[in-house]
Structures are given as structure tokens and as C-alpha cells.
Amino acid sequence: MRDARRLLAHLLGIAAERLVVDMPAGLSAAQEAEFAALVARRAAREPLSHITGSRLFYGRAFQVSADVLDPRPETETLIEQALQAPFRDVLDLGLGSGCVLLTLLAERGEATGVGADLSPAALQVAAGNAADLGVAARASFVLSDWFDAIEGAFDLIVSNPPYISEAEMAELSPEVLHEPRMALTPGGDGLSPYRVIAAGAGRHLRNGGRLLVEIGWQQGPAVQQIFRDAGLAQVQVHSDLGGKDRVVSALRSGASPG
Numbered sequence: 001m002r003d004a005r006r007l008l009a010h011l012l013g014i015a016a017e018r019l020v021v022d023m024p025a026g027l028s029a030a031q032e033a034e035f036a037a038l039v040a041r042r043a044a045r046e047p048l049s050h051i052t053g054s055r056l057f058y059g060r061a062f063q064v065s066a067d068v069l070d071p072r073p074e075t076e077t078l079i080e081q082a083l084q085a086p087f088r089d090v091l092d093l094g095l096g097s098g099c100v101l102l103t104l105l106a107e108r109g110e111a112t113g114v115g116a117d118l119s120p121a122a123l124q125v126a127a128g129n130a131a132d133l134g135v136a137a138r139a140s141f142v143l144s145d146w147f148d149a150i151e152g153a154f155d156l157i158v159s160n161p162p163y164i165s166e167a168e169m170a171e172l173s174p175e176v177l178h179e180p181r182m183a184l185t186p187g188g189d190g191l192s193p194y195r196v197i198a199a200g201a202g203r204h205l206r207n208g209g210r211l212l213v214e215i216g217w218q219q220g221p222a223v224q225q226i227f228r229d230a231g232l233a234q235v236q237v238h239s240d241l242g243g244k245d246r247v248v249s250a251l252r253s254g255a256s257p258g
């Protein structure tokens with residue numbers, strides 16, 4: 001019912017919360033047919049954001065398509081943690097729609113950022129969102145397999161990598177299967193991106209720089225161990241609003257990038 005209201009509001013071009021006030025007396029035959037088509041797509045478990053093309057994240061609207069992960073509310077935990085300390089520049093590995101990088105740039109008006117993704121289509125969606133949010137001049141986008149095409153060092157590295165294990169993929173809801181497989185799972189135990197990111201963080205963080213990654217709620221101990229083994233300092237796990245482990249943070253300490 002709530003989704004039907006949102007679809008109707010989308011069709012009529014009015015805010016869902018204004019539907020009762022601004023709803024016209026009736027729909028034209030063309031509008032009725034279009035509404036039925038939208039409802040049929042949702043009934044086939046296509047995510048609402050893919051149908052409307054937009055998702056609210058940390059209070060801002062992001063364009064979303066079938067080429068990117070639908071931004072999740074729990075990823076706002078990554079934003080909250082990133083904003084706990086100042087940063088001049090930020091690298092986002094696995095940019096997707098750009099919801100993480102672009103939110104950070106919107107929240108910190110002096111900061112610059114680089115967003116990397118292995119999907120050219122995702123980079124395009126993110127570039128559109130950067131323009132919409134007015135942060136395009138402070139953002140650059142790189143087609144990169146994690147750190148491969150990244151140069152230089154940053155105050156902050158953030159990542160919400162694909163972390164669903166091969167075994168868990170079989171249990172996902174039909175909505176999730178509309179999203180790009182590459183955004184969901186790296187295969188195997190779901191931890192391989194953390195190993196690559198931890199191994200490269202030393203080279204791409206300034207001394208004292210922070211690394212923050214989103215995790216699956218059962219991955220806290222494993223990701224903390226990966227970070228410690230890579231020589232990162234002050235490794236900590238942080239919970240989301242539901243009380244589940246959601247973010248692992250660490251610092252680079254040491255004399256010079258290795």
C-alpha cells in the first residue's frame with residue numbers, strides 16, 4: 001500500500017506526503033494504464049527506487065538505476081563515522097551511485113574526493129548525482145579495480161564493498177537480485193575486498209589517515225583481524241541503528257607510506 005502511494009505520487013510528479021492534499025479528482029485513462037504498469041513492475045519485486053529512479057540517502061535524493069546498488073539506510077552509519085573527524089580529501093572505493101562520497105562532499109564543503117568503481121555505468125550514475133548535488137567540481141571519478149588506478153594518499157578512505165558470501169546469495173530477497181551481482185558479492189567468503197583494501201590502505205592513507213568500511217553484520221571479527229594483520233592501528237567495530245556490527249574503522253600510523 002505504501003509503495004502504491006509512492007508509485008502514484010511518482011506518476012503524478014508530486015511528493016508522496018502531499019498525495020492526499022494535491023491528488024487530482026481522477027486519473028486519465030492513460031494515467032490509469034501507466035499506474036497499472038508501475039504496480040505490475042513492483043509486484044514482480046523490482047525495487048521501488050529502480051522504478052522511480054530515485055532514493056533518499058542521508059536526506060538527499062540520489063539517481064538510482066539497475067546499474068548501481070540501491071543505497072541502504074544502514075550505510076548512513078559509514079557517513080556518521082566518517083564525519084566524526086575532519087578530512088581534506090577522501091577516496092571512496094566501490095562508488096556505485098556515489099551516495100557515500102557525494103554525501104561526504106556535500107557535508108564538508110571544503111573537501112575534495114575521488115570515487116573508484118569497476119563499473120563504467122556506475123561511474124556515470126555517480127557523475128550525474130555529483131552534478132545534481134552541486135559537488136561535481138570537487139569530485140573525480142576513476143575506473144579502477146580497487147586501488148589499481150588510484151594515485152596519491154588521502155586523509156580518509158571509505159568503502160562499502162560487495163560483501164555477501166556465495167552461500168548467502170542463495171537466500172536473498174527477489175528485490176536484491178535486480179541489483180548488479182558485482183555490487184552484491186565478490187564470491188567465496190565475501191571477504192576478499194577487505195583483504196585487498198587493507199593491503200593497499202598503507203600506501204594510500206596519509207600518516208594518521210582513517211580507513212572506514214561497511215561490513216556484513218557477522219563479519220566484524222574477521223574484518224578486524226584482516227585489518228590488524230595488515231598493520232593498521234586502532235581497529236574498531238561500530239554498530240548501526242539496529243545494534244548490528246556495521247562499520248570497521250582503523251588508522252594508519254607509521255612514518256611514511258609503504
Ligand SMILES: C[S@@+](CC[C@H](N)C(=O)[O-])C[C@H]1O[C@@H](n2cnc3c(N)ncnc32)[C@H](O)[C@@H]1O
Pocket residue numbers: 068069070071072075093094095096097098099100116117118119122144145146160161162163182183184
Ligand atoms: C555494495 S556496492 C556499494 C555502492 C555504494 N558505495 C553504496 O554504498 O551504495 C559495491 C560497489 O563496488 C563496486 N565494485 C565491485 N568490485 C569492484 C572492484 N574490484 N573494484 C572497484 N569497485 C568494485 C561495484 O560495482 C559496486 O558499485
